[in-house]
């Protein structure tokens with residue numbers, strides 16, 4: 507805190523998308539609270555969570571919007587895609603239909619985010635290997651064909667959950683470092699918080715947005 | 721929770737859904753989905769008038785809904801609308817209704833906590849304003865009395 511008004515130097519906006527019941531909210535909860543919610547109701551609209559992480563010595567605040575998979579919310583949740591630096595696209599390895607719908611989720615994500623948005627494919631519920639309906643290999647191939655990062659995770663055991671969120675941040679940070687992500691571009695999904703106090707010139711943020719204590 | 725309550729719709733999105741709604745109204749049949757999308761945009765608008773309109777559209781959807789999941793969604797967003805309008809007592813009633821359908825709903829619980837906190841804060845501020853007004857009034861009366869005495 508001594509360095510300036512913020513205890514992090516970047517804010518990355520994430521979205522989590524995918525069919526109903528694939529475990530998006532449980533993944534978010536596991537990542538932010540390190541707990542598994544056994545009886546999680548279907549999300550109404552959107553949920554929100556934050557966590558501060560560290561990537562190569564930089565503190566980064568992740569602002570994560572977890573969208574409802576219900577069809578009713580499809581149109582409205584789309585308005586949250588804009589300006590996402592990272593998108594976690596989730597399917598359930600025990601339900602083939604959730605995997606089959608990925609191309610439609612991917613089309614939405616590609617159309618509504620910017621070309622540099624990092625898209626990470628998550629095959630969730632890998633603790634239920636006995637009920638597996640989608641092989642690791644085919645999902646891996648789908649990810650490669652579409653230029654997505656990929657991991658199988660379990661929101662229940664926590665396996666690979668950290669990695670999925672952190673690897674996405676690393677990739678975004680790498681894009682900033684090598685200049686492929688322009689921080690000044692509108693909707694980059696990244697805000698830089700200078701460590702030295704300076705008058706904040708926020709461009710796409712609504713005024714008077716309080717710090718997020720959700 | 722703050723982020724959800726204070727978040728605003730992009731005016732372009734609002735316009736888009738409004739156009740769709742108007743168009744269907746003109747044709748005489750508005751799809752539930754269109755009405756819902758438009759209502760949600762209205763509730764996230766910056767303007768109170770829009771928020772009121774959004775709540776009314778959701779109330780209308782709620783009247784004819786049989787499905788519990790859909791009802792829950794409408795009730796929750798009506799509660800969000802009232803919260804944004806600072807009509808906290810009403811918002812709490814709708815949250816109760818959500819909890820009756822889904823007792824363990826954490827989004828409802830979070831909104832409930834958020835409202836309670838706001839009410840406490842506003843309650844204190846409200847008392848301060850009333851207190852201040854009483855003082856001012858007292859001052860005026862005092863002044864009047866002083867003036868009267870002078871005569």
Ligand SMILES: Nc1nc2c(ncn2[C@@H]2O[C@H](COP(=O)(O)OP(=O)(O)OP(=O)(O)O)[C@@H](O)[C@H]2O)c(=O)[nH]1
Nearest residue numbers: 527528529530531532544546548549575631661662
């Ligand atoms: N075994 C197992 N169950 C899981 C896992 N992740 C989620 N679940 C269960 O799957 C159900 C749905 O999880 P949610 O996180 O609510 O799913 P969601 O994607 O947020 O669903 P919507 O909000 O409707 O879009 C819950 O009952 C969870 O307990 C997992 O990794 N393993």
Ligand SMILES: [Mg+2]
Nearest residue numbers: 530531548549
């Ligand atoms: Mg959810």
